Amino acid sequence: QVQLQQWGAGPLKPSETLSLTCVVRGGSLTxxxxxxxxxxxGKGLNWVGEISPTGIFKYHPSLESRVTIxxxxxxxxxxLKLNSVTAADTAIYYCAAFNKGAYYFDFWGQGTxxxxxx
Amino acid sequence: QSALTQPPSASGSPGQSVTISCIGVTxxxxxxxxxxxxxxxxxxxxxxxxxxxxxxxxxxxxxxSGSQSANTASLTISGLQAEDEADYYCSSFxxxxxxxxxxxxxxxxxxx
Numbered sequence: 001q002v003q004l005q006q007w008g009a010g011p012l013k014p015s016e017t018l019s020l021t022c023v024v025r026g027g028s029l030t031x032x033x034x035x036x037x038x039x040x041x042g043k044g045l046n047w048v049g050e051i052s053p054t055g056i057f058k059y060h061p062s063l064e065s066r067v068t069i070x071x072x073x074x075x076x077x078x079x080l081k082l083n084s085v086t087a088a089d090t091a092i093y094y095c096a097a098f099n100k101g102a103y104y105f106d107f108w109g110q111g112t113x114x115x116x117x118x
Numbered sequence: 119q120s121a122l123t124q125p126p127s128a129s130g131s132p133g134q135s136v137t138i139s140c141i142g143v144t145x146x147x148x149x150x151x152x153x154x155x156x157x158x159x160x161x162x163x164x165x166x167x168x169x170x171x172x173x174x175x176x177x178x179x180x181x182x183s184g185s186q187s188a189n190t191a192s193l194t195i196s197g198l199q200a201e202d203e204a205d206y207y208c209s210s211f212x213x214x215x216x217x218x219x220x221x222x223x224x225x226x227x228x229x230x
Contacts, residue, residue, distance in 0.1 A: 035218070035219075044207065044221060044222070044223045044224045045156075045164065045207055045209075045221040045224070046221065047217070047218045047219045047220065047221070049217075049218070050218055058217060058218055059217065060217050060218070061217055094163055094164070098219075099169070102151075102152070102169055102170050103152035103154065103169075103210070103211045103219065104152075104154035104166060104169035104170070104209070105154070105156070105164070105166060105209070105219075106166060106175075107166075108163040108164055108165070109163065110163055111163050
């Protein structure tokens with residue numbers, strides 16, 4: 001059973017860079033595409049982006065100028081960086097294992113609340 | 119506004135059945151068999167409960183079932199239990215997508 005454990009620094013001030021890491025336990029980075037999904041407090045889920053095992057990435061158009069998702073194969077980790085954050089980026093961020101063949105998120109990290117406030 | 123529309127709330131009594139709909143925008147609704155459903159309890163991460171419209175992951179009770187007709191997918195929970203009280207989200211890959219997966223706005227299920 002794949003388990004995802006995530007962590008990251010917070011809170012942040014506007015214009016700073018959000019940085020989160022997700023480690024994959026019980027599985028390999030080659031098993032899935034890897035996604036980040038965020039959820040503003042009290043609201044619904046929003047897809048941020050994803051990266052394939054070969055490093056091909058895809059980002060939400062509204063974020064693509066500020067976001068980077070990377071694979072770190074030596075440590076079985078995925079990272080998310082979002083620069084120039086604003087209060088609108090305040091959310092719980094989840095990493096998730098995405099089954100590209102059947103289009104579903106099989107496993108989720110526990111979530112990390114990132115608050116952006118001056 | 120999400121391209122997948124869910125009712126904001128639903129409710130039922132223990133033992134009853136409840137159905138939650140997920141309606142896609144015409145011409146943008148998902149590729150065949152890409153609808154999945156997630157259950158999220160307060161303060162917890164979402165959990166996959168159905169994929170490919172009606173397939174259940176290991177460990178998900180058969181009280182959870184799914185269907186799709188035209189541009190509407192449905193999640194039905196039979197024999198409601200108190201532990202089913204949660205938020206439910208549908209998700210899909212849009213036919214015309216230049217990015218990735220989309221989610222419905224979520225439905226808060228209350229077990230009366």
